[in-house]
Amino acid sequence: MRRWGTALAAMALAGGALAAATTAGTAGAATQTAAKTATTCENGWGSGEKKAQPEEHTPLGNIRTGRHACYDRIVFDVKGATAADPVGYHVGYVDALHQDGSGEKIPVHGDAILDIRVSAPSYDPASGAESYPGRAGKPLRGVDVSGYQTFRDTRFGASVEGDTQVGLGVRERLPFRVFQTDGHVVVDVAHSAKAAS
Incomplete structure (x- = not known):
């Protein structure tokens, strides 16, 4: 009888320890989930046009996108660009994207369209060799950008007189920012009209 009592007491202690460990694990997971949903996004980007003095630069190398907690991002890679030798750009919302040069309308999916122009041609001006394989309207x-919270579509516009034009379809007219780092022109579009980071 004493053996049964000892065995039952040991099982009760083990069960209590298991319950405590499970509760601690659940509490830890809940804390991590709360931390993820409590991401603070700063305000103040605005949705007005943004530009930097247009200066033609070395050819455009690549265009890529990424998703972040508070915004979606598009990056234009321009080899050799630095803070001392920046790339010109002009970014703003338009009612429709019209191709530089021809003026032809290019359909872009989304409830709002950002017309992005970067002063880096998609070809080498000296040789005419293509540096970025963009095709008008494609x-x-x-x-x-499928699965992105803000981005809906991307379309190549043109590369004329040293500028490359891209149409970016977004969910709605949302705040955005433009900045440069060495070799890159970056455009971030916020997930929310109230907050961006």
Whole structure:
């Protein structure tokens, strides 16, 4: 009888320890989930046009996108660009995307369209060799924005007189920012009209 009592007491202690460990694990997971949903996004980007003095630069190398907690991002890779030798750009919302040069309308999916122009041609001005394989009216090669919270579509516009034009379809007219780092022009579009980070 004493053996049964000892065995039952040991099982009760083990069960209590298991319950405590499970509760601690659940509490830890809940804390991590709360931390993820409590991401703070700063305000103040605005949705007005943004530009930097247009200066033609070395050819455009690539265009790529990425998803972040508070915004979706599109990056234009321009080799050799630095803070001392920046790339010109002009970014703003338009009612419709019209191709530079021809003026032809290019359909872009989304409830709002950002017309992005970067002062880096998609070809080498000296040789005429293509540096970025953009085709007018076609989606950007290698870029898939399905599943993005803000981005809906990308379309290559043109590369005329040293500028490359891209149409970016977004969910709605949302705040955005433009900045440069060495070798890159970056455009971030917020997930929310109230907050961006």
